[in-house]
Amino acid sequence: MCFAIPGKIIEVDENKFVVDYGSEKRIVNMSLVDVDVGDYVVVSNKIIITKVSKEEAIKFLDIIKNKA
Amino acid sequence: MKLENKMNETPEKVFFKYAYPCGSDLLQLGLIDQTDFSKLEQYKKSGEIPERDILEKLYVNAFKRIDAVASSIGKSRWDVDSIRRYFLVEHNNIIDREEGLYKDAHHTIKDLCKVRIGIVKKKESRNGTLVYSIDYGEHVEVAVGNDLPNVEIGERISTHWGFVVEKISDEVYEKYGA
Numbered sequence: 001m002c003f004a005i006p007g008k009i010i011e012v013d014e015n016k017f018v019v020d021y022g023s024e025k026r027i028v029n030m031s032l033v034d035v036d037v038g039d040y041v042v043v044s045n046k047i048i049i050t051k052v053s054k055e056e057a058i059k060f061l062d063i064i065k066n067k068a
Numbered sequence: 069m070k071l072e073n074k075m076n077e078t079p080e081k082v083f084f085k086y087a088y089p090c091g092s093d094l095l096q097l098g099l100i101d102q103t104d105f106s107k108l109e110q111y112k113k114s115g116e117i118p119e120r121d122i123l124e125k126l127y128v129n130a131f132k133r134i135d136a137v138a139s140s141i142g143k144s145r146w147d148v149d150s151i152r153r154y155f156l157v158e159h160n161n162i163i164d165r166e167e168g169l170y171k172d173a174h175h176t177i178k179d180l181c182k183v184r185i186g187i188v189k190k191k192e193s194r195n196g197t198l199v200y201s202i203d204y205g206e207h208v209e210v211a212v213g214n215d216l217p218n219v220e221i222g223e224r225i226s227t228h229w230g231f232v233v234e235k236i237s238d239e240v241y242e243k244y245g246a
Contacts, residue, residue: 002089002090002093002094002181002228002229003093003096003097003169003173003177003181004092004093004096004177004180004181004229005093005096005097006177015195021096029195030194030195030197030212032199032210032211032212032230033210042176042177042180043092044089044092044093044180044229044230044231045088045089045091045092045109045229045231046092047197047212047230049180049229049230050176050180050230051176052174052176052177053174056174056176057174059172059174060172060173060174060177063169063172064169
């Protein structure tokens with residue numbers, strides 16, 4: 001079963017995006033959608049696949065955190 | 069499906085092309101470690117297919133589900149029919165039933181998790197990566213991947229996690245996707 005944890009974009013530099021997952025930060029080199037700093041995104045295999053609303057991302061992150 | 073394609077098709081190959089996009093999710097969830105994930109990436113890069121024992125070790129939960137599907141149709145977990153039926157049918161049913169964390173997941177995440185079938189509307193190269201616009205009926209979304217270089221506009225393909233997976237023949241579509 002697959003799942004993805006949303007991360008928050010904290011830096012955008014041309015085609016380089018830094019995504020913050022709390023415990024770690026990852027560098028992503030491609031996005032399929034228009035994104036900006038502060039957006040919550042889902043990343044798969046180093047590509048930003050989609051955006052998730054801040055409200056939904058925070059809600060889901062809280063659920064995961066509480067179940068961990 | 070063309071005979072030539074069928075002959076090249078192994079259960080390991082079918083499993084890996086559907087399961088690979090989930091690799092980074094398993095890493096994020098702590099179900100596999102960085103070493104295992106790097107192995108998967110290396111296999112993908114080289115075009116080699118992992119051995120059965122490696123796939124079974126890394127995708128434990130998927131195989132539990134495949135076993136249930138296989139049992140229901142009287143086949144083994146390493147039968148192409150069991151694997152394709154899992155990814156194209158049961159995998160999506162699990163999400164629709166909102167099992168486990170899917171209960172609380174946003175619809176965007178649930179849609180991405182599903183294996184979906186759509187029609188290629190547009191194809192372009194961006195920084196060496198093929199990007200496709202896929203018409204899923206209700207809406208058009210983009211998907212990426214260099215695994216299907218010969219797919220043409222108007223053809224039917226499957227996607228998983230925003231990645232193109234395989235061309236879907238009429239035979240496969242009628243069996244699992246219609």
